[in-house]
Amino acid sequence: MYVSVKGGEKAINNAHSWLSEIRRGDVNIAELNIKQISEQLTLSVDRVMSEGSLYDKDLSALAIKQSRGDLIEAIFLMRAYRTTLPRIGSSKPIETSKMLCLRRISATFKDIPGKQKLGPTFDYTHRLLDFKLLADGEYEKAKIEKYDDKEIPHVLSFLNKEGLIQKEIPSGKTSKDITRNPINFPLTRSERLQSLSRGDEGFLLGLAYSTQRGYARNHAFVGELRTGYVEVQFEIPELGIEINIADVMFTECESVNQFKGSKKIPAQFTRGYGLVFGQLERKAISMALVDRSMRWKEFGEEYLGVAAQNEEFVISHCDNIQATGFLEHIKLPHYVDFQAELDLVRKIREEYNKNEQRT
């Protein structure tokens, strides 16, 4: 039962004023501007766009500033704004094989057409704090080299040719938009992928890790990981002409998993898929592993009753805005609810005490 609570207006207004002041911090320190955030805290900006499910760097930076750097709060702001936007339409499916890659690696094949390219990665850094960043504004410039401007094919397409890996063929089913239609289990894989792509990085990381530790028996390799810009194509309704309406950065991960074969399918490798806005590889890899573990039914695998196989569990809990909304609402006034509970407990105790006295 929810009964509204009145009063507290002045306290709330004053709380907002203090929030505004504390967000600004020490006024002797220069104020952060949105461009500084979008240029220098790019991975925070990417995370807010990915889980906010809206690709717009300036808005994301604004949300981060407004939320004092609380990324879930920032994601909340993005989601709320997103709901106010009229939906102009839907893009053509993107072609990630035509990505302008900043980075492209494979952990399973070392010699691949298009080669391995590390890009701007933390991977081989020593994770030592760099005290130079405290002192001056110096930075190293990126090196450049001559290149061939050739399309970089997906690594797994080579395994495909040998028939060693399960193929991803369109089923012809149309994908429902989970932001516009109620979720009904069981879901299609498309619906699951949409949920995962906007799901909480930490939650998906934990679940993906659980599959690696044995809760779903799925040993995954990163078949390919790539980050870069993809052209988004959209048909202008007035003209019937398809244009490149937006350039969007994505990270894509294709996992390769061992598969012993089942009654339905001979032994071959199977795959999981991760695709997210921005340069978020931890999230893309996690998404691929969790996608794969939820495909057990499709491959005729055994259901082991673990969390990462259970789509109802995963999809119902991966959205951090739903989760935090429900979690955080319990700190708001629940006086009437609680009053009723209090009365109930008192009554039970009264009866208990009466019984105690009788015996």
Add this chain to the structure above:
Amino acid sequence: MQNESRKQWLSYLATADENYLISLWDNLNMKIEYNWLRKPEIGSIMVQGKAGATGDNFNVGEVTITRCSLNLDKKIQGHGYVQGRNKYKSKIAALCDALMQTEKKEIIKRNIIDKLIKYKNNKRNEILSKTEATKVDFFTLVRGEDK
């Protein structure tokens, strides 16, 4: 044929860096009479991906878009569908789209579209050449037991 080139200029206008496009347009100092068919409005489009890069479509998330439509002399229509939330960028795109269908085509092509193409190509080259510099040749070592 007309559609192919229109597709090209609309694409470069849509994905242009907004500050760059605005500076190019403002430098031209053109005074154009037009009527709104649709004033600039901000919205979104849903971006679709493909499961496993080749399978079923799925919704990845939305991207902000601004669009407007106008006409010149009640005849030639221009449409400004652009990435982001900049209404002025959208209006410039619509004006350029319309003017590309008039005798002013050459001015717009030379001073705006060609420059947008060059700007985007430079960006692309920059990324490709930096990415190339991080190309790596991993090699595996033979272990003792394999001998």
